[in-house]
Amino acid sequence: MSLTRTTCPYCGVGCGVLAGVDGTIKGDPDHPANFGRLCSKGAALGETIDLEGRLLHPKVNGADTDWDTALDLVAQKFSAAIAEHGPESVAFYASGQLLTEDYYVANKLMKGFIGAANIDTNSRLCMASSVAGHKRAFGTDTVPGTYADLEQADLIVLVGSNLAWCHPVLYQRIAAAKDARPDMRIVNIDPRRTATTDLADTHLQIAPDGDIALFNGLLAHLVDGGKLDATFTGNHVNGVAEAISAARASNTADTGLTPHELNAFFTLWAQTEKVVTIYSQGVNQSSCGTDKVNAILNCHLATGRIGRAGAGPFSVTGQPNAMGGREVGGLANMLANHLELDNADHRQVVQDFWDSPTICTKPGLKAVDLFEACANGQIKALWVISTNPAVSLPDSDRVAAAIAKVQFVVTSDIMEKTDTNDLAHVLLPATGWGEKDGTVTNSERRISRQRAFLPAPGSARPDWEILSDVAARMGFSEAFDYQKPADIFAEYVALDTAASHIARDLDLSIFADADYAGLIPTQWPRNDHRFFVDGRFYHPDGKARMIAVTAPILSKPRFTLNTGRNRDQWHTMTRTGKSPRLGAHLAEPYVEVNPVDATDLGAAPGSLIAVESIYGRTLLRALITPRVAQGQLFAPMHWTRQRTTAGIVNSVTAPLTDPFSGQPALKSCTVTAQVYRAK
Ligand code: SF4
Incomplete structure (x- = not known):
């Protein structure tokens, strides 16, 4: 039996999978993310592809219907809401499960043709603070390094990241590297002891949200110990004095760690040139998440430990395509292709390229605010795509009540019964993993193919096609006349070419003549590329910025x-x-x-x-x-x-x-x- 080369649909490690119609699942030995490894979730993929519980046909108010009836209704309800209440009265809420092509089409429809930016995603729950921190420090949303850096580091600092459970194959790669090089040191910073701690030489059981105090303390220690790289910061970094001053004002007692623990960690970090700091939701999912990210980035910028083999900060993404979503602007405060929504020149490039009647001019509603706008009646029509916000968002009972208040709710999903689907007027059956074609981007900027190896069940259709058909019914048929995912990917790459005069990290030229069908996993801008090795960043002056961050005043609830x-x-x-x-x-x-x-x-x-x-x-x-x-x-x-x-x-x-x-x-x-x- 032939096996299809595809990509795991779970976490942002982005492992290659060989899959068969009989449920055979193997790790792809040729995929550079996993080299044949799989974790428990990936290995069990074959047990999850049955049709039990699947949504097989469109439904309107609980009754099966045909696609034309359902899509006509969706287009009519969205068009009517826009006509009566304006483009800000409608919203899409998407998912890091979507393929890049799906995301691209949803973003294009909302921002270029409806004319609002009310498209956000559950990736807001995953890595939005890293995006904001990257943009403040680097001038664009750049992950500097590659997975190989994790294996080449002499010190790995894991902050707020249970890699062993949430990014298991990356954890396996680090464990193997440590096995081969026992001198490699691993420090795990987490309020909780987790499975990841088992691999660590040191566990710093930090107080919740004590991260800024810790990394500000580290920055002050580095400066006092003569570890500031004055040449690098002098040539390539702004905001150094302000960030150091803010760091000195922090009280390391707020970390909840002992002076001995702090000193040992600071000394180890200061003495180790090749240090990678990995962080994920424990840093990002916080009311001071962006400042936490910048506190980490400050230490790497101050020492020039960025853009070098085995050295740099590394934000790992939770979802399989959180990275692809941000590349095509699937967040309410971004445009597409790492272009800026608040920059008139950038907006013009995108509008000209899309030949669209309009372009949004201000950021849309971010996830939590979006559902608050449902609660207060601003949103009249809502489309939830491949996610379950009635469960995954905070204060979720209020979110469920807010969705129930919206006049018209449509969901596209692979499953019939979900907490969110139960609140929708229209359900649209989407194809799932193994049934759909497209691309995803993993945490190290590597674009890989997801490929179909199963037939679409019932009348399920891919998300890009559903979105394009609704767009056509709203009067935009020419701009959404895609025949296959390859057409969308080619347009995404062509937009990058059209914007090539604008300084950004995103560079897709390596994909310009790509054979989409046979696309092998490839990093942008090119394989094994590390950013910032030349000290060139993306703020207008070409420099990075250290950000002055203040540790929060921590309450001590029971x-x-x-x-x-x-x-x-x-x-x-x-x-x-x-x-x-x-x-x-x-x-x-x-x-x-x-x-x-x-x-x-x-x-x-x-x-x-x-x-x-x-x-x-x-x-x-x-x-x-x-x-x-x-x-x-x-x-x-x-x-x-x-x-x-x-x-x-x-x-x-x-x-x-x-x-x-x-x-x-x-x-x-x-x-x-x-x-x-x-x-
Ligand atoms: Fe899938 Fe992530 Fe496990 Fe790899 S580590 S097999 S991408 S869940």
């Missing part, structure tokens, strides 16, 4: 809830929930509780704990473990209302966001906890 993910589940379990093997890992909703707190609460292993905030309540099984510090709780977010009647975790989390990125603070929510039922 309990802080940290949320996250399990090793064997993906988001709201749409696919991974189908595999008994994956479900057996951690079978029911739980909360990690420190043993001292458990004693205080009178909780035994397996007791039901009521975790409550001013937003809502959930009941969770107590998992008593010293992995969490006293006063902290941890709960995974996977279980939906359809899988538990005891309240979902995001009913409890607060809709607080970072002021620069709009990313929700899902890692530190003030809650109460009490025993609901002893075991």
Whole structure:
């Protein structure tokens, strides 16, 4: 049986997969992200491709219908809302599960033809703070290094990242590198002890949101120890004195770490030239996430440890195509191809290229604000594409109520029953992994193909095609006359050529004559390229900026809830929930509780704990473990209302966001906890 060369649809590592129609799944030995490795989720992909629960035909108000009826209705409702209330009255909420071609078409329709920027994505929950931090420091959204840097580093600092569970193959690559080079040092900075900690030489059990105080302390230590690279900063970096001054004002006691722990970490970082700092949701998902990112970037810029082999900051993306989405502007504050929405010249380039009747002139609503606009009646028509915001957003009961208030809601999904689909007027069946064709970009800027190896079930269609058909019905048929994903990819590359006179990091010229069908995994701007090796950044003066960041004043509630993910589940379990093997890992909703707190609460292993905030309540099984510090709780977010009647975790989390990125603070929510039922 022949196997199809494709890409895993789960995390941002972007592993190559060889897949067969009988469910055979193998790691692709030739893919440069994984070299044949797969994690538990990737290896179980063959167990998740059955048709149980699939949405097979369009539905209007719960009844099966044909595509023409459904698409006519969607186009008519969106057009009517725009005509009566203006373009700001409609919104798309998309997903890092979408392929780049899907994202490109959705972004083009909203920003160039509807004329608003109300398209945001669940990637807002994933890496928006890194995007904002990159743009502040580098002048564009650039991941400087490559996966090879992680293997070449002498010191890896993992901040707010349970790589072992959330990016397992990258973790495996680092573990193998450490095995080969035992001198490699790994420091894990996390309020919680995780599976990743097992690989680390040192675990710094930092206070929640103590990261700015820590990296500001490190910056001051580096300067005092003579480690400032005056040549590099003098030639290539602005804002140095201001950032150092702000760093000195921080109090490292706010980290919750001992002076001995701090000094050992600072000394190790200062003495190691080849240091890579990896960070993900523990940094990004915070009300000060962007400042945390810049506190990290400041240390690399101050020492010139960026753009070199084995040295640099490295933001890993959560979703399989979070990176591709940001490349084509699938966020409410971006244009396409790393062009700036607030720059009139950039807008003109895009509008001319699209030959569009309009172009949005101001940022749209970011995820949390978008659903608040649903609640307050601004949004009259909403299209949710391949995601489940009624479960995944903070204060999710309010989000569900907000969606229910919107006059017209359409969802495109592979599954029929989801918490969000239950609130929609129209359901459109989309093709899923293994059934659709397109590209994704992983955390190291590598574009790989997802390829279909299964027939589309029922009358399901790819998202780009559904969006294009609605666009045509809204009067834009010529601009959306795509016949296949390759046409869209070619247009995306051509837009890059049209904008080539504008200084940006994104450079797709390597794909200009690409054989789309046979596309091999390739990085932009070219394979193995590291940015900033020449000290050239993308602010108008060509320099980077260190940003003065101030550590937040931390409150000390009785309990802080940290949320996250399990090793064997993906988001709201749409696919991974189908595999008994994956479900057996951690079978029911739980909360990690420190043993001292458990004693205080009178909780035994397996007791039901009521975790409550001013937003809502959930009941969770107590998992008593010293992995969490006293006063902290941890709960995974996977279980939906359809899988538990005891309240979902995001009913409890607060809709607080970072002021620069709009990313929700899902890692530190003030809650109460009490025993609901002893075991
Ligand atoms: Fe898929 Fe990520 Fe696992 Fe690779 S590490 S197989 S991309 S889930």
